[in-house]
Amino acid sequence: MIQIGEYNTLRIAGKNKDGLSLSDGKSEILLPYDNFKEALEIGNNVEVFVYINKTDDLVATTKKAYGQCGDYVLLQCIDEHTDGAYLDLGIEKDVFVPKKEQKRPMIKGESYVVYLYLDELNRKLVASSKVDKFAIEQAEDLEEGDEVQVLICDKSDLGYNAIIDQKYMGLLYHNEIFGLLMPGDERRAWVKKIRVDGHIDLTLQASGYGHVLDTKDVILEALAQNKGVIALGDKSNPDDIYAAFEISKSVFKKAIGALYKERKIVVGDYEISLVEQSGD
Numbered sequence: 001m002i003q004i005g006e007y008n009t010l011r012i013a014g015k016n017k018d019g020l021s022l023s024d025g026k027s028e029i030l031l032p033y034d035n036f037k038e039a040l041e042i043g044n045n046v047e048v049f050v051y052i053n054k055t056d057d058l059v060a061t062t063k064k065a066y067g068q069c070g071d072y073v074l075l076q077c078i079d080e081h082t083d084g085a086y087l088d089l090g091i092e093k094d095v096f097v098p099k100k101e102q103k104r105p106m107i108k109g110e111s112y113v114v115y116l117y118l119d120e121l122n123r124k125l126v127a128s129s130k131v132d133k134f135a136i137e138q139a140e141d142l143e144e145g146d147e148v149q150v151l152i153c154d155k156s157d158l159g160y161n162a163i164i165d166q167k168y169m170g171l172l173y174h175n176e177i178f179g180l181l182m183p184g185d186e187r188r189a190w191v192k193k194i195r196v197d198g199h200i201d202l203t204l205q206a207s208g209y210g211h212v213l214d215t216k217d218v219i220l221e222a223l224a225q226n227k228g229v230i231a232l233g234d235k236s237n238p239d240d241i242y243a244a245f246e247i248s249k250s251v252f253k254k255a256i257g258a259l260y261k262e263r264k265i266v267v268g269d270y271e272i273s274l275v276e277q278s279g280d
Contacts, residue, residue, distance in 0.1 A: 002027060004058070005069035005118055005125035008050050012042050022048065022060055035061040035092065051093050052124045066090040067116050072131055072151055072163045074184030076111045087114065087127060101128035103154070113153040113163070113183050132161070135169040138198050142168070144191050150202060152185040162189070162202060170200040177204065178242035178249070205248050215247055215255040219272075220264065228274035235269040 002008055002024050010022035010029075019032040020040060031040075031048060040046055048060035049068070066089055067073030075087035078094060085106035086094040097106060097114065106112060106129070114127035115134040128134065131153055142148070142164070150162040150170060159173040160181050172181070172189070181187075193201040222244070223230055232241055234256075238249040245252065256272055259265045266273045 002029060002050055002058070003069070004050055004052065004123055005116065006050065007047055007065075007068060008060070009045050009047050010060070012040055012044050012046060014042060022046065029058050029060055031060040031062070035059070035063065038062070049091060051091065052122070053093055056122075061091050063091045069116050069118055069125060070166075071116050072113060072134075072153075072166055073116065074111050074113050074151075075127065077106045077108050080106055080108050087112070089125075095125055095127045097127045097129065101126070101130055103129040103131075111184060113151060131163065132169050135163065136167050139164070139168045139194065139200060142191055142194065142200070144194055146191045148189055148191060148202075150187050150189045152181050152183055152187065154183055155181075162187075164189075164191075164200060164202070168200060170202040172202045172204065178238050179246070204246070205251060215245065215251055216259055218245060219252075219255055219259065220274075223265070223272070223274050230272050231270060233268045233270040233272055 002010070008024065010024055012020050013023040013028055014021040019030050019035070021028050022031050029050065031046070046062065048062055049065045050058065050060050053059050066075060075089065075095065077085050078088045079086040082099070084096055084098045085102065086096055089095045095116065112129045113131060114129050115131045116125060116127050117134070118124070119126045148164050150164055151166070153161040153163060159171055159177065162170050162172055164170045170191075187204060189202045189204050191200060192203040195201070219230070230244075232244060232252070234253065236249070241247065241249050241252045256265060256267050260267050264275055266275060
């Protein structure tokens with residue numbers, strides 16, 4: 001069955017005056033001539049994005065949409081009306097966000113993390129910035145300490161809401177963030193705590209000494225690429241450290257302390273440098 005709002009691999013069944021006829025073996029849809037550039041031959045398979053156009057026809061395009069049904073994705077608002085807003089999906093048809101599905105009123109030119117889904121009435125792809133209501137409530141396949149990928153959604157009084165692995169909602173607390181986060185940022189994170197109510201606390205810092213070991217290697221590599229000197233040290237600003245390595249000052253100090261004990265670096269207040277190795 002052809003899936004609306006998703007990528008489909010279909011066979012080119014024929015040509016007509018409007019474009020190519022694509023088939024899944026049961027039904028056919030149109031790929032208009034202006035929706036593809038490359039040469040396509042009858043009998044070949046082609047990957048297309050399927051959607052319902054402005055005239056309510058089911059059509060396909062070879063253009064790459066920024067997201068498909070079931071995705072959480074950052075999209076830009078390109079038009080706003082009293083009944084809703086339109087976001088740029090990267091294809092010929094924009095995606096509509098009904099007024100009731102806007103967490104806060106959308107403004108033209110601004111970008112928002114939204115969830116893409118099919119409207120139950122007309123089967124058209126629509127979006128909602130109320131992403132929390134689509135997230136899975138219980139993360140049965142996650143454990144505390146797990147490494148995850150997160151998509152930053154928006155800022156709250158406590159911190160930043162984030163989508164975990166395109167499935168769950170989590171929270172990064174303000175006091176554990178070093179550096180600037182923006183909606184749409186994708187980061188590596190770790191599950192800090194899974195609460196009884198299912199809420200998930202996140203951190204951008206891995207727990208345990210293993211993270212320090214990884215950081216040591218990163219710092220040594222950075223020193224090697226910067227002629228043996230880095231303008232960060234024991235008293236450097238935490239934001240400067242995070243901008244360079246995306247780690248907290250605490251992890252940075254543990255790593256350089258370990259390297260100092262191994263006599264691999266010299267540590268200053270605002271600089272570290274490689275120890276010069278004497279020849280044999």
